[in-house]
Amino acid sequence: MSIQMFGLPVSRGVAIGRAVLVDSSRVDVAHYFVEPERTGAEIDRLRHARNTVAEELGTLKRDLPAEAPTELAALLDVHLMLLHDPMITEALRQWIEVRHYNAEWAVTAQTEVLVRQFDEMDDAYLRERKADIEQVAERLLRALSREGGGLPQVTQPGDFGGEDPLVLVANDIAPADMLQFKGSVFTGFVTDVGGRTSHTAIVARSMDIPAVVGAREASRLVRQDDWLIIDGDTGAVLINPSPIVLEEYRFRQRQSELERARLHRLRHTPAVTLDGAPVELLANIEMPGDAPAALEAGAVGVGLFRTEFLFMNRGGALPDEDEQFEAYRAAVEAMKGLPVTIRTVDIGADKPLDRMSLTELRHEHALNPALGLRAIRWSLAEPAMFRQQLRAILRASAYGKVRVLVPMVAHRREVQAIVEALERAKQHLREAAVPFNDVELGAMVEVPAAAMVMPMLLQHFDFVSLGTNDLIQYTLAIDRADESVAHLYDPWHPAVLKLIADVISAANAAGKHVSVCGEMAGDTAFTELLIGMGLRSLSMHPSQMAAVKQRVLRIDSQRVGRLVPSVLQSPDPASAWQQAIAVPARSALN
The missing domain is CATH 3.50.30.10 (Phosphohistidine domain)
Structure with missing residues (x-):
């Protein structure tokens, strides 16, 4: 059937x-209490299982083929760090010593606690990181039960x-x-x-x-x-x-393979519209090792380097200035002279570092972490860390073109503090005779307040980048972690599109560079609309670049630009846009 x-x-x-x-990732677990005099032996059993898993992961990493994606080594490192995280290992020991749980029960109990915490996080990417916890726990359980996996x-x-x-x-x-x-x-x-x-x-x-x-x-x-x-x-x-049906899909499979090969040939073709408007296609990366894939995809630079992944899953030990510098320099050198936009750490509130307790951060006065101490607010609250990161970024600028991007800017006093911090970092490097080049300073537009005070922001920043994921969430008051309202998360909402259009217009009028680095940038359903709004720079996952470039090559920017005003006035922009662009498309086929 x-x-x-x-x-x-x-x-x-x-x-x-x-x-x-x-088999399902869930491993059957026996639950029983151990005698007080046997808790030490039970902890030793857990430690032995942990060492076994660490050895397995280490062997996998050592045997990683040279052609394997860089993401795989990074993910193995994440699992190894989780395995040795002092907070997790201490919690497991407490379950055994205080509650007298057997080792398997301790692992499942602590996993449930951590998964609940991850489920409460606002950020969709970090919320799904709970899978790493579950996968490490599964390996521990299999080692404890002497099962294969x-x-x-x-x-x-x-x-x-x-x-x-x-x-x-x-x-x-x-x-x-x-x-x-x-x-x-x-x-x-x-x-x-x-x-x-x-x-x-x-x-x-x-x-x-x-x-x-x-x-x-x-x-x-x-x-x-x-x-x-x-x-x-x-x-x-x-x-x-x-x-x-099987034959129909086999035909689609052959067509898909041909289409991929055809798109791959576009990777080094300049992204220029039919009427000659150049469009900058940039890559979003998480680690320095992602840069080669960005180049292979035809990116003309990095539009977003998410530095928070250097700070997380480290057992509470933050990367120092030298470690950050090496990571940033590696990315800059790998891009071979193309610009690299490094975003300062976007962490705090719903994205706690290992040294922070989620319980501590979610105290009674922080009922909504999405509105709490995060991104630039957290950086300014940790000035020593912020200075280290700024110095590391500046030092990396000596090896290529670097831009600094600051997340979640909304207040004038934040802007002033950011500019002052960057100047202090430059002065410190000058005094130490450490080389660096000039860097452009940019702001992420992620909250409606920032979109509505663009003239103020553009006085102090060289460029802006639209983080559409958060902008949509904050504009529509939608908690993406709440499944009961997640269906209301709508990038086609008239208010969202108006804010995006206003930001692009204000930046273009001021002669400042503007880009989109959220999910909308890599979604071909929005390519014509964004180009029509006047956008000429999009940053996305490298895998999305060929399809977006193909769409750009088929756009008449002046024609789609004329369609935008009426669509922005429509109560149903999605339908209005599809109707507006469909007529010329049908005519072109005749």
């Missing part, structure tokens, strides 16, 4: 093959009794297990859980593997060796499709 289900499409393309099921060690199709292509079905896939994809026969995967910014999704995009996550019941409904179609474009998963 044919069954169809839907999840979130996270990596484009079509995969067709026989299903290989991996991970993906089946498949190297040849014959291992599963045939020559058919294989697709993987699992509750979730740990980044360490994803290492086997590179040399295995799996052509795609589907998971019960996960989101568009989960690690499995990130790795799938980096490896260009068709994938669907968050399919909920996939691992329960799919049986071993079922025929599966994974549609990474729509999020559909078809179980045992009919022969005619």
Whole structure:
């Protein structure tokens, strides 16, 4: 019987093959109390399991093939840091010593505590980092129970009794297990859980593997060796499709492969509209190792280097100035003279560092962390840390073109404090005879207040960058962590589009550079609209660049510009825009 289900499409393309099921990530756990005199032995058992897992992860990292995506090594490092996080290990010891839980029970209890904390976080990306906690806990439990784990060690199709292509079905896939994809026969995967910014999704995009996550019941409904179609474009998963449907998707698969090859040839083609308007396509990166992929995709620079990932999962020890400098310099040098926009750390409130207790930050006066001490507010509250980061960025500027981007700016006094801090950092380096170059200073427009005081911001900043994810959330008063209202998160809302258009217009009028670095930048549904608003710079994940460039090459910027005013006045901008651009598109086909 044919069954169809839907999840979130996270990596484009079509995969067709026989299903290989991996057991659920949940490991059966025995719960019992240990005698007080045996707690020491139980802690030793847990420590031995931890060392075993650390050795496994270390071996995986050492054996990482040279062609493997840089994300994989970074994710293994994250899991190793979590494994040795003093806060986590101390909590596990307390469960055993104080509650007398057995080691497995301690692991599951602490995992539940951490997962609840991550679920409460406002930031979608960080909320999905709970998967890292769960995957590390699973490995610990398997080590404790002396069970095997991970993906089946498949190297040849014959291992599963045939020559058919294989697709993987699992509750979730740990980044360490994803290492086997590179040399295995799996052509795609589907998971019960996960989101568009989960690690499995990130790795799938980096490896260009068709994938669907968050399919909920996939691992329960799919049986071993079922025929599966994974549609990474729509999020559909078809179980045992009919022969005619199977052939239709095989045709789509061939067409998709041809389209990818064609798009790949555009990577070094200048992004210029039909009427000659150049458009700057930049890359968003998290770590220095992401820079080569950005260059390969044809990026003309880095529009957003998210530095907070250097600060997190470190067991409370923040990176010092030299460590930050080395990371920033590596990214700048890897971009070979192209500009690199480094955002100061966006952390605090719902994104606590390891040295911060989430309970401490969520005290009775901080009921909504999205409105609390975060981003530049946190940096200004930690002046020593902020000075270190600014000096590290300035030092890296001696090796290439660097821009400094400050998140969540909204107040004049913040602007003054930022400018003064940057000047003090420059003066300190001058006195120490440390070389640096001039850097442009920019502000992220993420709250409506910033969008409404653009003339003030543009007096002090060289450029602005629209962080559309937060701008939409704050404009519509939508907590993205609350599933009951998440459906109201709408980038097509008239108020959102008006704010975006006003920011672009104000920046262009002042002769200041403006870009969009949120999800809208990489969504081709908005490319014409943003170009029509006057935007000429977009920053996105490298995997999205070819499709956006193709769209840019087909745009007449003057024509779409004439369509924008009436669309902004419409109560339903999405429908109005589709109707406005559809007529010329249909005419061009005739």
